[in-house]
Amino acid sequence: MFAFKVARRYLLSNPSQTLLLIAGVALGVTVFIFITALIAGLAVRLTDQVTGNSAHVSLQPATRVARVLAGPDLPVESVALVSTFQRQQIRDWPMVIDLLRANPEVSAISPQISGSAFLVRSEAVAPVAVLGVEPQGIDAISRITPNIIEGDGDLGANGLLIGVRMAEELGLGAGQSVLLRTERGVERQLTVRGVFRTGLQSLDERVAFLSLQTARPLFDLPEGVTNIEVKLKDPQDARATARFLGEATGLRATPWQEKNVGLEDALKAQGQTGTMIQIFSLISIIIGVASALVLSAYRRRSEVGIMRAFGVPGGFILWVFLLQGLLIGLVGALIGCASGYGLCIWLESITRPDGTSILPIAPRQGGYAAALVLTTLGAVIASILPARSASKIDPLEAIQQ
Known part of the structure; x- marks a missing residue:
């Protein structure tokens, strides 16, 4: 002292x-x-x-690998080919959704059918990444409906939401019809319900939203979904959550960090x-x-x-x-x-x-x-x-x- x-x-x-x-x-x-x-x-x-307009964790079907076949009845080793025509899908996705809802770290869930297509209007053709989502969960991953500048977010049975850049490229507006031709060769006339502007070029120029039920016949997926997008309360927990979900579901879980290594x-x-x-x-x-x-x-x-x-x-x-x-x-x-x-x-x-x-x-x-x-x-x-x-x-x- x-x-x-x-x-x-x-x-x-x-x-x-x-x-x-x-x-x-x-x-x-x-x-x-x-x-x-x-x-x-x-x-x-x-x-x-x-991550504001993208998922923190993406769940997709496990990657299928060609198997080497060998046995006494086979004179040489053969390879079991994996069909590339039939799309991989998550068939038991409702069970996965229930598991995700029980996880306290998860803040939003969006089962989706994603695929490639073309929008055709007269002689104008534009490639588009189509996302089939549940109408009530369209804003689960990206804030779309608050950013609609024309029309509304009511998808309905034949509705389509497109970005402002795509609308300008094709000369489209709310209420107009456009032909959607998918990668599966399926065509359908759809109506533009709304035009959104998020400020992200990747969304505003090349992404279109339609309802999950509308997307099923277009991409030949009557039951399953192609991916489940997940938002977390803390994005920094994505790696640990992805590891847990991958082990619990057997699906390929990808955290946002792996998509943004840079x-x-x-x-x-x-x-x-x-x-x-x-x-x-x-x-x-x-x-x-x-x-x-x-x-x-x-x-x-x-x-x-x-x-x-x-x-x-x-x-x-x-x-x-x-x-x-x-x-x-x-x-x-x-x-x-x-x-x-x-x-x-x-x-x-x-x-x-x-x-x-x-x-x-x-x-x-x-x-x-x-x-x-x-x-x-x-x-x-x-x-x-x-x-x-x-x-x-x-x-x-x-x-x-």
Whole structure:
């Protein structure tokens, strides 16, 4: 306790220097928190942009592999060919849906029939990726009906929803008819019920939606579905959930990360860059605290020498300077955490006209506990060298100076 009083007295004896030290530590912590919150916010925004209109986990039939046949009745090895004409499908999809609904991590489910087709209107022909969905679940994966700019989202028996780019390419509008020719050679006249604009070129230009029942005869799938798309409450759980669903259902479960390897690599590189900046912030704090305490130890050589001459042990002197580092680091870290959180909250409040934040920052993910612990620990480590130096001062030499 006495060592703490001496350390506090040393710090208060030169308040301007102590305030500058604490301000420097607080500034470093503020930078640490800002970078951490910014990188976390960037990761969240990029993930939302990629997964906002796509599934977090896709379930598809297991890949069939050709089997090698060999036996006494076969003179040579033969290969059992897998038919490419008959589409793979999930026949027991209602059971899979029940399993998914029982999973607390799942937020939305969309059984689908997907296939390729052409839209034909007069002499204009456009390739299109067709998604047959349950009419009540059309917005389960992508927000389509809120983005309809013409018509409505009522698919009905012969309804079709197309993107605005495709509508412009074919000169189509709500209420007009168009011929759909599927990859199976089946043709059907459909009516455009609505035109949507999501802002994603892949959706607005090449995707059309129709009801699941309408898609069945078009793609020769009277019972099953081709895939089941799943949304999760936390996109970062996609890998673990996909692994569980694959083992539980026997289907091929693909998390969104495997479809966006480039994004995952970019997020990792971004995180590594942020870590380097955080490390340099901590190094600057350690150097600042160490240099100030070295100077303090030099200035107080005579005082330390007198204490040593009166029999004060070197361990006590060591503790005095360690406690100075602890107090500087702890107070500076607390102030830095508070100022960093305030800065992040203020930056988050600056929004665009559409309500989104200008900076993709996540104030609640600023790493405050890590900043507090690492900064305090760093300040204590920084004080070790001057503390050891002060504890080894020769009393006679110090008094004579």
